Amino acid sequence: MCQEGWLRFGQTLFEKSRDGRGSCSLPELDVEAVEPESVIPSNLLRQKPAEMPELSEPEIVRHFVGLSVTNHHVDRDLYPLGSCTMKYNPKVCEDVANLAGFVAIHPFSPPETIQGALRLMYELGQALCEITGMDDFTLAPAAGAHGEFTGMLMVRAYHEAKGNPRSKVLIPDSAHGTNPASVTIAGYRAVEIPSDSTGRIDVERLKAHLDQEVAALMVTNPNTLGFFETNIAEVADLIHGVGGLVYMDGANMNALLGISRPGDFGIDIAHLNLHKTFGTPHGGGGPGSGPLVVKKALSPFLPVPVIVKEGEKYRLEEDRPQSIGRIHGFYGNFGVMVKAYCYILLAGPEGLREIAECATINANYLLAKLRRYFEVPYDGFCKHEFVLSGKDKAAKGVKTLDIAKRLMDFGFHPPTIYFPLIVEEALMIEPTESENLETLDRFVEAMVCINEEIERDPEKVKSAPHTTPVGRVDEANAARGLDVAG
Numbered sequence: 001m002c003q004e005g006w007l008r009f010g011q012t013l014f015e016k017s018r019d020g021r022g023s024c025s026l027p028e029l030d031v032e033a034v035e036p037e038s039v040i041p042s043n044l045l046r047q048k049p050a051e052m053p054e055l056s057e058p059e060i061v062r063h064f065v066g067l068s069v070t071n072h073h074v075d076r077d078l079y080p081l082g083s084c085t086m087k088y089n090p091k092v093c094e095d096v097a098n099l100a101g102f103v104a105i106h107p108f109s110p111p112e113t114i115q116g117a118l119r120l121m122y123e124l125g126q127a128l129c130e131i132t133g134m135d136d137f138t139l140a141p142a143a144g145a146h147g148e149f150t151g152m153l154m155v156r157a158y159h160e161a162k163g164n165p166r167s168k169v170l171i172p173d174s175a176h177g178t179n180p181a182s183v184t185i186a187g188y189r190a191v192e193i194p195s196d197s198t199g200r201i202d203v204e205r206l207k208a209h210l211d212q213e214v215a216a217l218m219v220t221n222p223n224t225l226g227f228f229e230t231n232i233a234e235v236a237d238l239i240h241g242v243g244g245l246v247y248m249d250g251a252n253m254n255a256l257l258g259i260s261r262p263g264d265f266g267i268d269i270a271h272l273n274l275h276k277t278f279g280t281p282h283g284g285g286g287p288g289s290g291p292l293v294v295k296k297a298l299s300p301f302l303p304v305p306v307i308v309k310e311g312e313k314y315r316l317e318e319d320r321p322q323s324i325g326r327i328h329g330f331y332g333n334f335g336v337m338v339k340a341y342c343y344i345l346l347a348g349p350e351g352l353r354e355i356a357e358c359a360t361i362n363a364n365y366l367l368a369k370l371r372r373y374f375e376v377p378y379d380g381f382c383k384h385e386f387v388l389s390g391k392d393k394a395a396k397g398v399k400t401l402d403i404a405k406r407l408m409d410f411g412f413h414p415p416t417i418y419f420p421l422i423v424e425e426a427l428m429i430e431p432t433e434s435e436n437l438e439t440l441d442r443f444v445e446a447m448v449c450i451n452e453e454i455e456r457d458p459e460k461v462k463s464a465p466h467t468t469p470v471g472r473v474d475e476a477n478a479a480r481g482l483d484v485a486g
């Protein structure tokens with residue numbers, strides 16, 4: 001009986017939707033209201049009204065504030081998550097992204113009615129081109145890795161248009177983990193290039209792989225050891241010499257803003273992480289935005305739609321015969337773009353440069369302070385982040401994971417650990433530009449204290465954290481045997 005009721009309801013909806021009114025309009029419902037008792041089995045029906053807690057507003061506010069401070073976040077204290085750039089995300093950018101004129105527009109809105117949004121996106125793209133020294137852009141990719149994949153499809157389209165498809169992409173071993181994955185799913189063979197003893201691309205060993213099969217080099221710069229690839233111009237010349245393109249993973253662009261431009265050191269195509277460098281946190285799990293900036297030669301292959309400015313009007317161009325096609329349902333994550341636009345305008349050219357300078361100074365300050373206590377496998381002047389190793393703590397039975405857990409007792413989020421893969425027991429630390437000297441010194445004190453504990457009382461470190469509501473969880477088991485009911 002009850003099943004029949006639902007079937008009838010569904011059938012009516014279906015017929016209404018086919019009523020010749022086009023797929024976009026919602027059907028008008030003239031079905032009779034159905035009593036829940038007639039369609040829901042009685043054992044599933046509530047027998048008495050729900051008991052709602054009677055609470056005052058302050059009690060509720062305290063409950064949620066309590067929950068928010070039980071979890072660690074960047075508004076609470078330092079979040080030095082190397083590579084993930086958890087930093088100052090101005091609240092005013094959130095406010096701007098929340099303006100009704102931005103949140104109330106619909107992706108199907110006719111372009112004439114959303115000229116302001118299109119202008120914002122166009123001007124953001126122009127600003128990113130100026131910052132990176134490139135010619136053209138797409139804001140569509142929804143994440144850094146999505147930008148990489150889109151970029152590789154463009155590289156493929158570029159070579160195919162020349163009638164010269166190629167098979168491999170060279171990737172330094174200090175690259176971000178997403179790089180080989182994106183290259184592989186785009187159908188290329190990822191070939192690993194080793195780093196030299198200074199943590200830069202080993203140019204001699206790169207040369208051994210140069211031939212007509214090289215579609216591109218994909219280089220993370222600054223790389224995941226936190227170093228600027230000082231040979232990048234020479235490397236780019238070598239790749240161009242065999243007809244390949246140079247793709248830069250620019251997720252670490254916060255270290256270069258206003259100081260050097262990828263377009264000036266030989267890069268043909270790059271992605272940026274708006275949700276790292278430009279006003280949105282990365283660790284929050286999304287939404288994200290990984291725009292691509294490209295040199296003119298790659299413009300024809302950009303995904304559609306492309307934002308075009310004609311006179312004072314903006315439109316979305318779909319008719320691009322050489323385009324790789326559409327890579328996102330609509331046009332990317334607009335809210336993140338609004339925040340990035342706001343962030344760039346807030347900082348201005350001088351401010352952007354200051355961001356990169358402070359990020360670099362802060363990282364070098366921490367490195368200089370911590371070098372005496374922790375092994376630095378690739379030492380030298382770093383950019384926005386650096387990598388320590390906990391390898392020598394093994395003598396006391398302590399692992400990098402233990403150091404990370406113990407840091408939580410000091411009120412800090414742990415750094416990224418066990419990455420990059422070329423460093424054993426890696427601790428990857430990125431203080432970001434937004435932390436002041438007092439905060440950095442507190443972090444150093446915590447690290448020095450943990451180092452002493454490893455000598456004196458290693459058990460204390462191995463059994464950390466001691467102050468968090470949840471101690472060590474079996475992470476692998478938690479991921480595999482997810483218990484959503486509990």
Ligand SMILES: *Cc1c(COP(=O)(O)O)cnc(C)c1O
Binds near residue numbers: 176288
């Ligand atoms: C974060 C990051 C990526 C990937 O970005 P997602 O938005 O997480 O996909 C790629 N490269 C580097 C260097 C990164 O730090």
